[in-house]
Amino acid sequence: MEHRAVVSGRERILDSSAQLFAERGYAETSLRVIAADIDMKAGSLYYHFASKDELFVSVLERGIELMTDRFELVELERSSTFDAGSSADLSAVGQRDRLLAHVRGHLEVLHGHYRYTALHITTFRTAPESVRSAVVPLRDAYESKWTRLLTEMLPDRSKQEIGILRLVLFGAMNSSIEWFDAGRGNLDQFANVVTDQFLVGVTPQESQVR
C-alpha cells in the first residue's frame, strides 16, 4: 500500500498523460515522454495500465465523469432552491438562470479540468476505434442530459430541432478551448455571453431581459 505517497503513481500517470495528450495529441505523445515527465520509465506504466489505449480511455472517462458530476450538481442546487413545495420557475428569467447555471458549469469544468476534458473535443475523433467505442456510451449519457434540459426549456421544438440547437450550443462552448485563456479571461462573463447569445441572439442588450 502507498500510505505515504502524497499522490499515487497511477494518479500521477493519469495527470501527466492527460496534460500531454491535450497538448500534443494522442499519437504524438509517446509513453516514454509521459514516463519521463514523472521520472519513470516507459515499461513501468504497464504496471498500472494494460496498454496505451487503456490509459487513454481512463483519461477520457475521467473527463466525462467530471462533466456529468457537475451537471448533476447544478441540477441539485437548483432543485434545493425550490424545496419549499413551489414547482420549478418557468418564467423567462428563471429559464435563463437555469441555462446560465449549466453553461457556467460546463465551461468551468471544461477549463478548470482542461487536461481531462479538452481531449474529448480535440483528440477524441482520431482515437482508435476501440477507444472510441468504450467511451461513447458515457458521452451519450452526458449529451442526453443536455437534450432533456433543452427539451424542457423549449417544449414546442421538435426532437430534430433540439438536437441541432444542442450541437450549436456545444459548438459555441467547446470551441472556446481553442482560444479562451482561463488565466486572463472572465469565464463568468463568457458564460453570460453564450447564454444570451443562445437565447436572444445579438439583439441589443436593453431588450434582452424581456
Next chain:
Amino acid sequence: MEHRAVVSGRERILDSSAQLFAERGYAETSLRVIAADIDMKAGSLYYHFASKDELFVSVLERGIELMTDRFELVELERSSTFDAGSSADLSAVGQRDRLLAHVRGHLEVLHGHYRYTALHITTFRTAPESVRSAVVPLRDAYESKWTRLLTEMLPDRSKQEIGILRLVLFGAMNSSIEWFDAGRGNLDQFANVVTDQFLVGVTPQESQVR
C-alpha cells in the same frame, strides 16, 4: 510537362493526403499509406514535396484559399446587387440576408471541400510549430474578413465583444463537421438555423422576421 495526365501526380497526392489527414489525423497518417492510396511508393512523394510537413502546409493553404475565395465571391455578388447607385441595405432583413449568405458560403465550402477545410478545425492544433506558423497568417486574413463583417453589422459593439461573437459563431459553424452529414442533411436549412440563432437566439419562429 503532363499534358495528357487527367490529373497531375501532385494533385493526386494533395487530394489523397488531404482526405487521409482529415480522416485519421496528421501523425496517424504515414506517407506510405498516402502513397499506397494512389498507387505510388513513399519515396516518390519527395519528388513533389520536400517533407511531410510541407505537404501538410500545402493542404492547409488550399483549405483557407477556398474559404477566402468564397468569402470574396459572396461579397462581390452582394455588391453587384446594389450596383445601381443605391448604397448597402442597412435594414434588418438586409443585414440578415448578408450574414446568411456568408454563413451559407462558409458552410458550403467547409463541407463541400471537407478534406481541405476540416483539417483547420480538427488537426491544425497538433501540427508541428513550423507548420502552424506558416499557415497562421492566412488564417488571420480570413478571420479578419469576418471581423470586419461583424463590425459593420454591429457598429455599437466593442472590438472585444466582436471578437468573442465571431468565435462563438465560428464554434457553432465549424463544430458541424463533427456531426453534419452533407449527404443526408440540408445545409441550407442549417445555415438558416445558425444565422437566426446568432441574430435572435431561440426566440419563437414567428418573431424572427422582425
Next chain:
DNA sequence: TCGACAACCTAACAGTCGTTAGGTAGGTTC
C-alpha cells in the same frame, strides 16, 4: 528474520516512421 507483494527498472523485441541516395523507363529536344 523471512516470505510476500507492490512498485518500479532494465533491456530488448519486432515493427513503423520520415527521409535519402541512387537507379530507371519513357518522352522531349536538338
Next chain:
DNA sequence: GAACCTACCTAACGACTGTTAGGTTGTCGA
C-alpha cells in the same frame, strides 16, 4: 540518335514506437 528531363521506384538508413519478460528494491505482516 544522343543528351536530357520528368516522374517515378528500390532499398536502405537511423530513429522511434508500443510492448514484454525478467529482474530489483523496499516495505509489510507474521
